[in-house]
Amino acid sequence: MGVLDGRTAVVTGGGRGIGRAVSERLARDGALVAVHYARQEDAAQETVAAIGAAGGRAFAVRADFAAPGGAAALWAAYDAHPLATEGVDILVNNAGAATFAGLADTDEETFDRALAVNAKAPFFVTQLALPRLRDGGRIVNITGTPDIALPAILATIMAKGAVNALTVSLAAELAPRGITVNSVGPGITETELNAAWLADPAARAHAASRSVFGRIGTAEEVADVAAFLASPDSRWVTGQHLDATGGLQLSLL
Structure with missing residues (x-):
């Protein structure tokens, strides 16, 4: 029997990378999983x-x-699907888009898109989830790691920081319903997004050196952290940010 038997989870951006690993892990634990996608239907169906x-x-x-x-x-798409349940137990806000631009190169259109996908979407997806989310439910936000300078994706990291702030305030608001709200910050992770960069041996060696373990993390390792926060075992953890970077901040000390 899985720890999530009888529960329903919605994972945004659930068809690729970390989102796919989270979807597969929650399903393995027994949940019915709604796998959200924006454009790559093939990946979601896979x-x-x-x-x-x-x-x-x-x-x-x-x-x-x-x-x-x-x-x-x-x-609306969730409600229209024949497998959807009336209530939802777990919401994982994972969908995101990395906008590679510094301050000088970020125009308003780029900025607005970064905020729309990385900050606005989790806010309103969660808002509209609340009537469906059962008491005792779980919200897990896949965000970014605070206190690390990433000027190359400035608008993106700003938006993800906003969701870290949302996590804390929402945890206090939803505590009377027994709903926990936490965030997870991945580090450098082996995904399709990083594949071209990590194909360069020098870049891979540099990326691996950023972790105190001397290697690059896997999507499954991040998913394991998210799965804990989605499980009954995390009932006494809320409003927290879990660093899932493989000790990246330690390597910078």
């Missing part, structure tokens, strides 16, 4: 198929968070 092949249950839903009304579109 994730759903992999979950089914492993004995789990999942279905895909589409919504574009860069477009107005993206959060409402997510829940």
Whole structure:
């Protein structure tokens, strides 16, 4: 019996990278998982198929968070799916978009897109989830690690920092319902997003050196942290940010 048997989870950006690893882990723990995607339907359906092949249950839903009304579109797609349950137990706000631009190169359109996907979407996805979220539920925000300078993705890291702030305030607001709200900050992780960069041996060696373990993290390792926060074992943990960087900040001391 899985620790999440009988529960339903929604994972935004759940078809690739860390989101796929989270979707697969929650399904393995027994949850029915709604795998959200924006554009890459094939990847989402592959994730759903992999979950089914492993004995789990999942279905895909589409919504574009860069477009107005993206959060409402997510829940409309969820409600329309025949496998959807009336209530939701776990919401993982994982969808994000890295905008590679510093201060001088960030125009208003770039800034607005970074905030729409990385900050606005988690806010309104969560807002619209609350009538569906059962008491005792879990909200897990995949964000970024505070106190690390990343000028190359300035608007993105600013937006993710906003979700860290949201996590703390929302945890206090939802505590009377027994709902926990926490965030996870991945470090340098082996995903499709980083594949081209990490294909360079020098870049890979540098990235590995940033962790005190001397290697690059995996999406599954981040997913394990998210799975803990989604489980009954995390009932006494809320308003917290869990560093899942492999000790990146320690290596900078």
